[in-house]
Amino acid sequence: MRRRAVGASGLSVGRLGLGTMTWGGDVAPDTARALLRTFVDAGGDLVDTAPAYGGGRAEELLGRFMRSDLRRDDLVIATKAGFGTHGGSQVVDTSKGALLDDLADSLRRLRTDHVDLWQVHAWGDAPLEETLAALDQAVSAGMVRYVGVCNYIGWQLGTAAAWQRAVPGRARLVSGQIEYSLLARRAEVEVLPALQHHGMGLFPWSPLGRGVLTGKYRGGTPRDSRGGRDHMAWFIEPYLDARSNAVVDAVARAADGLRLTTAQVALLWVRDAPGVTAPLLGARTVQQLSSLLSVDDQTLPKPIVAALDDVTGGPHLGRE
Numbered sequence: 001m002r003r004r005a006v007g008a009s010g011l012s013v014g015r016l017g018l019g020t021m022t023w024g025g026d027v028a029p030d031t032a033r034a035l036l037r038t039f040v041d042a043g044g045d046l047v048d049t050a051p052a053y054g055g056g057r058a059e060e061l062l063g064r065f066m067r068s069d070l071r072r073d074d075l076v077i078a079t080k081a082g083f084g085t086h087g088g089s090q091v092v093d094t095s096k097g098a099l100l101d102d103l104a105d106s107l108r109r110l111r112t113d114h115v116d117l118w119q120v121h122a123w124g125d126a127p128l129e130e131t132l133a134a135l136d137q138a139v140s141a142g143m144v145r146y147v148g149v150c151n152y153i154g155w156q157l158g159t160a161a162a163w164q165r166a167v168p169g170r171a172r173l174v175s176g177q178i179e180y181s182l183l184a185r186r187a188e189v190e191v192l193p194a195l196q197h198h199g200m201g202l203f204p205w206s207p208l209g210r211g212v213l214t215g216k217y218r219g220g221t222p223r224d225s226r227g228g229r230d231h232m233a234w235f236i237e238p239y240l241d242a243r244s245n246a247v248v249d250a251v252a253r254a255a256d257g258l259r260l261t262t263a264q265v266a267l268l269w270v271r272d273a274p275g276v277t278a279p280l281l282g283a284r285t286v287q288q289l290s291s292l293l294s295v296d297d298q299t300l301p302k303p304i305v306a307a308l309d310d311v312t313g314g315p316h317l318g319r320e
Contacts, residue, residue, distance in 0.1 A: 001014040001015065001016060001042055001043030001044050001293075002015050002296060003015065004201075004277050005201070005277075006117075006146070006174050006175050006200075006201035006277050007175060007199045007200040007277070008199030009172075009174040009175075009199075009201075011076070011116065011117070011145070011146050011174060013045060013046040013277065014043055014045050014046055014278065015271060015277070015278050015296075016044055016046075016271065016278055016279060016281055016292070016293065016296075017044070017046035017047065017048050017078075017203060017279065017280040017281065018035065018036065018039045018044060018046065018047045018048065018283075019048050019280040019281060019282040020032070020048065020049040020050075020053055020058040020061075020062065021050075021053045021058070022053075022054075022284055023049075023053060023054055023057065023058035023061050023062075024053070024054030024055075024057025024058050024060070024061055025054050025057070026232075026284060027284050029061055031285070032058075033061075033065055033069060034286050035283065035285075035286060035289055036062075036065055036069065036070075037069060038286050038289055038290055038293070039289065039293070040075075042290075042293040042296070043296075045074065045075055045076045046075075046076045046078060046203075046278055046280075047062060047076070047077055047078065048078045048079075048177075048203065048205075048280050049062055049077070049078070049080075049110075050079055050080040050083070050121060051079070051081065051083075051084055051102050051105060051106055051109075052080070052083050052084045052085065052121065055084075055085065056105070056109055059079065059106055059109035059110050062077070062110060063109050063111035064111075066110070066111060066112070067111060072112055075116075076116045076117065077110065077112070077115045077116050077117070078116065078118075078119060078148075078203075079106045079110070079115050079117075079118060079119070080102075080118070080119045080120070080121035080150060081098075081099045081100075081103055081106070081118065081119075081120065081134075082094040082098065082099055082102065082120050082121045082122060082124055082131075083121035083122045084102070092121075092122050092123075092124045093124060093126070094120060094122070094123070094124030094125070094126040094130075094131040095124075095126040095130060096126070096130050096131070096134040096137075098126075099120070099131065099134040099135075099138075100134055100137065100138065103115075103118065103143060103144070107143065113143070114142060114143055114144060114145060115143070115144055116145045117144075117145070117146045117148055117174070117175065118135065118144040118147050118148075119147070119148045119149055119150045119175070119177060120135070120148075120149045120150065120152075121150050121151070122150065122151050123151070123152055123153075123156050128159065128160060128163065129163065132160060132163055132164060132171075135147040135171050135173075136169075136170055138171075139171040140171075144171075146171075147171050147172075147173060147174065148173055148174055148175035148176060148177065148200070148201075149175075149176055150176070150177040150178070151177070152176060152178070152191075153190065153191065154189070154190025154191050154193070154194045155190070157176055157191060157194045157195065157198075158194045158197070158198070160173060161194070161198035161200065162198070165198070173198065173200055174200055174201060175195075175200055175201040175277065176191065176194075176200055176201075176202055176203070177202075177203040177204075177205060178191055178202070178204065178205070179204065179205055179206050180204035180205075180206075180207065180270060180273075180276070180279075181204065181206055181207050181208060181209045181213060181266065181270055182209060182213060182251065182266055182269055182270070182308060182312045183209035183210075183212060183213060183239050183244055183247055184206070184209065185312060187202075187204075188316060188317065188318070192274070192318065195275060196274075196275050196318075201275075201277035201278075202275050202276050202277055203277055203278055203280055204270055204279045204280065205280050205282075206282065207266065207267055207270040207279035207280070207281070208263055208266050208267060208282075209239050209244070209247075209248075210235055210236050211236065211282075212236065212239040212240065212248060213247075213251060213262060213263060213266035214261075214262055214263040214288075215248055215251075215252055215261075215262035215263070217236070217240060217248075218245070218248060218249075218252070221236075221240075246311070247311060247312055248262065250307070250308065250311045250312075251266055251308065254300075254304050254307070254308065257304075258300070258301075258304070260295070260298075261291060263288075263292060264291065264292065264294075264298075265300065265304075265308075267279060267281075267292055268295060268298060268299065268300045269300060269305065269308055272299060272305075273318070274316065274318030274319055275318060305319070
């Protein structure tokens, strides 16, 4: 797999990442192991996880696999802090104490003494300088190599990045993670320009439009899909409207002409969009993942890219 630098930092990763949000829940341990092996065998190394994924189960599985299936140095581990479910409610706590406690728990579950990329999972109510001080401390202590943020909008990202750059010795933010796909291009308005201005990389989550861009929902909602499950239907529903259907139809037409799958075309558009470092793949089966990994050497023709830009909101201002 080809590699890319994460923004202006010294960190580099394969240009596709593996997401673990469904590990320990919809994805059983044996399947998770097979997904990880398939990903690494294809040259991938970036694995993105979080304490919130499966209530820590995703991190536990990853830690187990690093002992039984591969070496720690084979992976670039990205995890998060500041968001979780407590007492049945979702809680965002970005205080310094909460973040460092999350990190200690992540290291224990992952069975490692450091993570390569530690990310604040969401914007919180704690003072920003307190949140960012936790990142500085974690880097200084050697528990974290690089730091980033997730789900920050433009002004939040710019404020945090500027604060870290203001004083020598602070841990500079190297990346941002946000939803980005042919069905969700809002990041181009403020987030992508902010990331590029501050020399940060972008890790898009849900690059396949929460699964809708695979085309699986064109004839209705499959019972074995995320949209067919009560606990995930809310996540898919926003993209089951007429506009999204028209986008999926356009992607499917392009796929037919290129002899690719709809999912492959949608992924290639995101992977090669300006400013993108590595889309995070949330595949639930080895077959899904293998199909996506198989297009490493392919690119979309420029006329197809331009047509998909137009049908989903207009030209991408970052393209030449």
